[in-house]
Amino acid sequence: MRLPKFDYVAPKTLDEALKALAAGGEGCRLLAGGTDLMVKMGHGLTAASLLVALKEIDELHGIRFDPSKGLSIGAATLIAEVAQHPDVLTYYPAMAQAARKTANTQIRNMATLAGNLCNAAPSADNAPVLLARGAEAEIASQKGTRLVSLDDFFKGPGQTALAPDEILTRILVPPPATGSGASYQWISPRGKVDISAVCVGVSLRVEGDRMKDVRIALGAVAPTPMRANGAEALLEGAQWSDTLAAEAALKASKESKPITDVRASAEYRRRMVSVLTRRALEEAHARAVEN
Amino acid sequence: MKHQIKLNVNGDDYELLVDPWRTLNEVLREDLNLTGTKLGCGVGDCGACTVLVEGKSVSSCITLAVAVDGKKIETVEGLAASGEKLHPIQEAFIEKGAIQCGFCTAGMEMSALHLLRKNPSPTEQEIREGLSGHLCRCTGYNQIVEAIADAADRMNTDQGKGVKP
Numbered sequence A: 001m002r003l004p005k006f007d008y009v010a011p012k013t014l015d016e017a018l019k020a021l022a023a024g025g026e027g028c029r030l031l032a033g034g035t036d037l038m039v040k041m042g043h044g045l046t047a048a049s050l051l052v053a054l055k056e057i058d059e060l061h062g063i064r065f066d067p068s069k070g071l072s073i074g075a076a077t078l079i080a081e082v083a084q085h086p087d088v089l090t091y092y093p094a095m096a097q098a099a100r101k102t103a104n105t106q107i108r109n110m111a112t113l114a115g116n117l118c119n120a121a122p123s124a125d126n127a128p129v130l131l132a133r134g135a136e137a138e139i140a141s142q143k144g145t146r147l148v149s150l151d152d153f154f155k156g157p158g159q160t161a162l163a164p165d166e167i168l169t170r171i172l173v174p175p176p177a178t179g180s181g182a183s184y185q186w187i188s189p190r191g192k193v194d195i196s197a198v199c200v201g202v203s204l205r206v207e208g209d210r211m212k213d214v215r216i217a218l219g220a221v222a223p224t225p226m227r228a229n230g231a232e233a234l235l236e237g238a239q240w241s242d243t244l245a246a247e248a249a250l251k252a253s254k255e256s257k258p259i260t261d262v263r264a265s266a267e268y269r270r271r272m273v274s275v276l277t278r279r280a281l282e283e284a285h286a287r288a289v290e291n
Numbered sequence B: 001m002k003h004q005i006k007l008n009v010n011g012d013d014y015e016l017l018v019d020p021w022r023t024l025n026e027v028l029r030e031d032l033n034l035t036g037t038k039l040g041c042g043v044g045d046c047g048a049c050t051v052l053v054e055g056k057s058v059s060s061c062i063t064l065a066v067a068v069d070g071k072k073i074e075t076v077e078g079l080a081a082s083g084e085k086l087h088p089i090q091e092a093f094i095e096k097g098a099i100q101c102g103f104c105t106a107g108m109e110m111s112a113l114h115l116l117r118k119n120p121s122p123t124e125q126e127i128r129e130g131l132s133g134h135l136c137r138c139t140g141y142n143q144i145v146e147a148i149a150d151a152a153d154r155m156n157t158d159q160g161k162g163v164k165p
Helices: A014-027 A037-042 A079-084 A086-091 A093-101 A105-110 A113-118 A127-132 A229-235 A242-255 A266-290 B024-031 B088-095 B105-118 B124-130 B141-161
Strands: A007-009 A028-031 A050-053 A063-066 A070-074 A136-141 A144-149 A154-156 A167-173 A180-187 A198-207 A210-219 B003-009 B012-018 B050-053 B056-059 B072-074
Touching: A014 A028, A014 A050, A014 A136, A014 A167, A063 A086, A070 A086, A070 A113, A079 A086, A079 A093, A079 A105, A079 A113, A086 A093, A093 A127, A093 A180, A093 A198, A105 B056, A105 B105, A113 A127, A113 A167, A127 A180, A127 A198, A127 A210, A180 A266, A198 A266, A210 A229, A210 A242, A210 A266, A229 A242, A242 A266, B012 B024, B024 B050, B050 B105, B056 B105, B088 B105, B088 B141, B105 B124, B105 B141, B124 B141
Parallel strands: A007 A050, A028 A050, B003 B072
Antiparallel strands: A063 A070, A070 A167, A136 A144, A136 A167, A180 A198, A198 A210, B003 B012, B050 B056, B050 B072
């Protein structure tokens, strides 16, 4: 499979990249890990006359954690780096779970966390936990920088809030509150390599015997990763019980809007939303109680 | 417009003029005649094209050559320098019958190298996870897993004798 012809620039700074992107116009695409873009271009699904590479930009690399500000992950950071980073493993174990589950070793060594979000697949493994954790996207253009909640980032399959002249520069995750916990649960028909048929991210906090800030995010069961607001409302401020968790899981399943495709039927997906949401709630709650 | 790039492949420096749309796989196989690295699915699923870039395993079929300008590349040809003893991973693959048609072998061995450098004594589960980005159409997975466990033993024993991992 030969790639179609295109030009390529690898700027060293964000300013140069923004300039190249603005000058490149309509046929310009950003290249991070390329694990989605190269495949789409090879299949003729995406056309580009110019690729602007992001990996040579030092300021977009790296993971920084500050207990008061939270986690900042640069747009050129590999999924493999997220999966192994000591601060992610300690303070954001569910994010590490999701990163570790993404594709296979080679892809994790090439692909970036930001790229996984910008590709905007409904099944993006890293989206549900980041949504549940209340992450934001830092977005830059030549006009300046803006912050967009991940809740407002996904617009449809392959569609995001990014304007053509914008670059997602960092993913920001709030610091883990005392007594909070999160979990990532997923199911796919063929284990490691396959895309998730359903994935669920949950984050919550316990205050006394009450649950607070309950956030449930579902992947691969709607045109975009989605929140299960109804299920969240059932749990918010309530006391933990297995019955209530099961009830909320069922509610999440009713809120999901899955389709039937090669990976699973809509009916199976709906049932799995319930199972995985319950498991994610149990794990997140257990972690919250520990923390 | 062609780009001038420098690659260090298996310790040898190359300066090349390449079109930006050419993959690392194409440049290795067609320009450098290093045909040990295979092209399988071409979309990063099968692992046959796996090489190491700066020590990290990647799919060379979806890596642009211009994107690895200045980087250190390791391919299967670098496992054992010509005329010398085979690498312990290669010896283990032969002895355990881990090579059938051989098409997946180069990629499997490079992922084995990546895994064993990070984890010199992996469990069977860790070996299987390390190979999750590879397909063997002959389905000889068990022998490959056994070979990598055997290679780990050989490398751990050989380390005192100066065999480089």
